[in-house]
Amino acid sequence: MADRPRIKLPKEAKQGEIIQIKTLVSHLMESGQRKDAQGKTIPRKIINKFTCEFNGKAVFACALEPAISANPYIQFDARVDEAGTFKFAWTDDDGTVITAEEKITLKA
Amino acid sequence: MVARYDSLALLTAVALVLSGFAASGQEAERKGIPAPPGHVFKTIISGYEYRSKETRALQDDDLENPGFLAIERATDMWKTVEGSEGKSCMSCHGDAETSMKGVGAAMPKWSEKLNKPVNLEQQINICRSEHMKAEPWAFKSQQLTDMTAFVRNQSRGMPVTVKTDGPMSPWFEKGKQIYYTRVGQLDLACASCHEQNNGKFLRADFLSQGQSNGFPTYRLRDQRLIPLHERFEGCMFDVRGVPYKPLSDEFLALELYVAWRGIGLPVETPSVRN
Numbered sequence: 001m002a003d004r005p006r007i008k009l010p011k012e013a014k015q016g017e018i019i020q021i022k023t024l025v026s027h028l029m030e031s032g033q034r035k036d037a038q039g040k041t042i043p044r045k046i047i048n049k050f051t052c053e054f055n056g057k058a059v060f061a062c063a064l065e066p067a068i069s070a071n072p073y074i075q076f077d078a079r080v081d082e083a084g085t086f087k088f089a090w091t092d093d094d095g096t097v098i099t100a101e102e103k104i105t106l107k108a
Numbered sequence: 109m110v111a112r113y114d115s116l117a118l119l120t121a122v123a124l125v126l127s128g129f130a131a132s133g134q135e136a137e138r139k140g141i142p143a144p145p146g147h148v149f150k151t152i153i154s155g156y157e158y159r160s161k162e163t164r165a166l167q168d169d170d171l172e173n174p175g176f177l178a179i180e181r182a183t184d185m186w187k188t189v190e191g192s193e194g195k196s197c198m199s200c201h202g203d204a205e206t207s208m209k210g211v212g213a214a215m216p217k218w219s220e221k222l223n224k225p226v227n228l229e230q231q232i233n234i235c236r237s238e239h240m241k242a243e244p245w246a247f248k249s250q251q252l253t254d255m256t257a258f259v260r261n262q263s264r265g266m267p268v269t270v271k272t273d274g275p276m277s278p279w280f281e282k283g284k285q286i287y288y289t290r291v292g293q294l295d296l297a298c299a300s301c302h303e304q305n306n307g308k309f310l311r312a313d314f315l316s317q318g319q320s321n322g323f324p325t326y327r328l329r330d331q332r333l334i335p336l337h338e339r340f341e342g343c344m345f346d347v348r349g350v351p352y353k354p355l356s357d358e359f360l361a362l363e364l365y366v367a368w369r370g371i372g373l374p375v376e377t378p379s380v381r382n
Contacts, residue, residue: 003181008171026177029331070331071174 005100007088012105013080021052021060024073025090025098031066047098049091050074055084080104138307141372148303154373155316155381158307163328167380175257175326175378178250178333182258185251191242197255200239204262212260213375214269216364218276225279227363228256229335230355247354253333257324260377267374268321270367283365286358292349298362313382319370320363322379329382336363
């Protein structure tokens with residue numbers, strides 16, 4: 001399930017502009033509460049942390065809990081003071097990290 | 109005791125009046141398309157119109173719509189070479205945006221070779237086993253559902269146009285018969301809910317006309333794409349009947365008949381439903 005995350009943000013922004021960032025990542029978000037056909041508990045496997053950095057500075061982060069449905073959609077705002085790169089990271093319970101990057105430039 | 113029964117009766121009457129108002133208020137907002145002459149409905153309405161504005165918004169935004177995760181997976185699969193012939197879907201069909209445009213809107217379609225109609229899932233597996241010499245995908249597998257949604261998505265916005273005449277007509281009649289046959293312990297036919305009672309509130313949801321234009325559909329309940337035959341199975345299970353098998357002749361006939369009931373509706377795949 002190494003799908004590309006879906007990310008939407010403007011390609012360019014004015015200096016100091018507040019932009020909206022939308023992200024959607026494909027993940028099963030197995031809660032750890034369900035049982036399989038044999039009655040055994042299916043182990044928990046969720047994305048437990050999401051972070052967004054801009055040019056190395058933290059912009060947004062959140063912890064995700066088992067009650068969040070599959071394919072978590074996260075939307076937030078960020079102020080853009082300079083051109084640069086947004087780095088997104090979704091951390092799985094098993095330690096794997098899904099990452100993505102988007103560049104943004106300043107409007108002249 | 110007498111007084112208690114009276115108040116109960118009054119309450120029931122009030123509840124009936126209220127639900128009547130609620131239903132008519134909702135109907136006024138539901139937009140449909142005029143049905144062709146001889147159709148069972150006057151107005152054909154997509155299941156989209158029966159959903160809450162939040163669910164509709166989720167379907168309308170291609171980024172937020174979780175069904176597009178499947179479309180993206182299948183976009184890659186389209187180009188993936190599999191099987192002993194060394195072919196991918198693309199080797200024969202080229203760019204899906206042009207070659208698959210309108211294909212999904214006209215399924216199920218008559219196959220001269222098999223002398224029966226085939227639906228999209230079956231056609232994909234025929235391609236895999238005959239032309240790619242690859243393993244066919246299992247029904248309900250993520251790959252088959254993703255690819256079905258991907259091909260259907262190329263017809264998004266185009267009207268559903270199934271052919272029901274010629275060799276298809278006995279299949280159409282068979283589908284119609286299944287649609288109107290009561291089954292299960294609850295003794296309900298498809299028509300009992302989706303024809304006679306659509307728009308009413310049942311099982312914490314509004315009954316739709318049971319249209320198939322959005323399938324495979326992302327169901328929020330299941331948090332994944334659901335192919336049409338799995339939904340048929342679900343409906344039959346809910347009326348406590350024994351479902352037919354997915355991709356069986358019975359469900360194929362029903363798929364054809366249900367597609368005709370939504371003739372002219374725009375394809376919405378991947379739609380988002382409860």
